[in-house]
Amino acid sequence: MPETSLPPSGPGRPKDLAKRQAILDAAKNLFVRNGYASTSMDAVAAEAGVSKLTVYSHFTDKETLFSSAVVARCEEQMPELFFDLHSELPVETLLINIARSFNRLINSPESIELHRLMVTLGTQDPTLSQIFFEAGPQRILQEMERFLARLEKTGELRFDSARTAAEHFLSLIKGTCNFRLLVGCGELPDDASAERHVRDVVGLFMRAYRI
Numbered sequence: 001m002p003e004t005s006l007p008p009s010g011p012g013r014p015k016d017l018a019k020r021q022a023i024l025d026a027a028k029n030l031f032v033r034n035g036y037a038s039t040s041m042d043a044v045a046a047e048a049g050v051s052k053l054t055v056y057s058h059f060t061d062k063e064t065l066f067s068s069a070v071v072a073r074c075e076e077q078m079p080e081l082f083f084d085l086h087s088e089l090p091v092e093t094l095l096i097n098i099a100r101s102f103n104r105l106i107n108s109p110e111s112i113e114l115h116r117l118m119v120t121l122g123t124q125d126p127t128l129s130q131i132f133f134e135a136g137p138q139r140i141l142q143e144m145e146r147f148l149a150r151l152e153k154t155g156e157l158r159f160d161s162a163r164t165a166a167e168h169f170l171s172l173i174k175g176t177c178n179f180r181l182l183v184g185c186g187e188l189p190d191d192a193s194a195e196r197h198v199r200d201v202v203g204l205f206m207r208a209y210r211i
Contacts, residue, residue, distance in 0.1 A: 020058045022048040027069035032113045036066060036121055036128070067131045073114055074136035077105055091156045092206055095169075098147070099198040102140070102173050107188055112181050119182075141166055157209045165209060172201045 026047035030039045041062055045052040059065035089097075105111055114132075122129040144166035151157055159165040175197065180186025189197065 019048070019050050019054055023050060023055055023058055023065070024069055024072050027065050028073050031066055031069055032073075032110075032117055035117060036124075041065070063128070066128060070114075070118075070128075070132050071135040073110070074132070074139070077108070077111055077114075078136065078140055091151060091154055092202060094151070095202045095205065096198060098144070099169075099173050099202055100195070102170065103194055103198055106174055106178050107181055107194075115182055141170065144170060156211060157206070158211050159209055165205075168208075169201070169205055172204065173198070175201075 023044060026044045027039075030043055030047055034043075039062075041055050042052055044065065045055045048055070055065070059068060114136075118129055118132045141163075145163045148157075148159060148162040148165050148169075152159055152162065177186060177189055177197070181188070
């Protein structure tokens with residue numbers, strides 16, 4: 001599936017990091033906007049303002065560039081400190097803060113567009129879908145699992161499986177609203193509705209797992 005590739009550049013001066021970032025930024029936008037098949041390396045080069053040779057010197061082929069762009073987009077959408085919350089806060093407050101952030105993340109236009117693209121690609125190349133899953137959803141799930149395992153030490157909640165509880169929590173936050181957005185028959189909820197949903201989910205979660 002990858003386009004014709006060129007060998008990576010040999011020893012010499014370090015590659016221009018600014019150009020690499022410009023290429024990644026162009027790829028993130030074009031792949032989501034036009035899809036994988038309709039985005040060429042020539043188009044990425046033109047969007048980034050570099051030569052096609054420069055694109056290939058940083059990313060050896062189209063699949064590598066796409067993979068790098070997906071990972072970069074997922075990392076942007078889930079900041080490193082997403083789960084680095086103040087432990088002195090009440091358990092319910094911690095969960096509300098995470099739920100609120102996750103709800104905003106999954107319903108953002110960038111997230112919706114990326115998920116739609118990956119659903120389309122899932123029937124064409126499972127490898128690309130796996131890259132996306134590991135960079136985004138799986139990483140969030142693992143972080144949530146670790147967070148709940150730490151939270152259990154407070155003695156307020158107990159889980160037979162922190163992994164299963166993390167899956168329950170994230171799935172409840174996504175709910176019907178996110179599905180409707182993905183298939184294009186829904187609208188973003190207003191702030192009051194979103195907050196009500198977050199608090200309802202956290203309340204349900206607390207009742208299910210409170211000791």
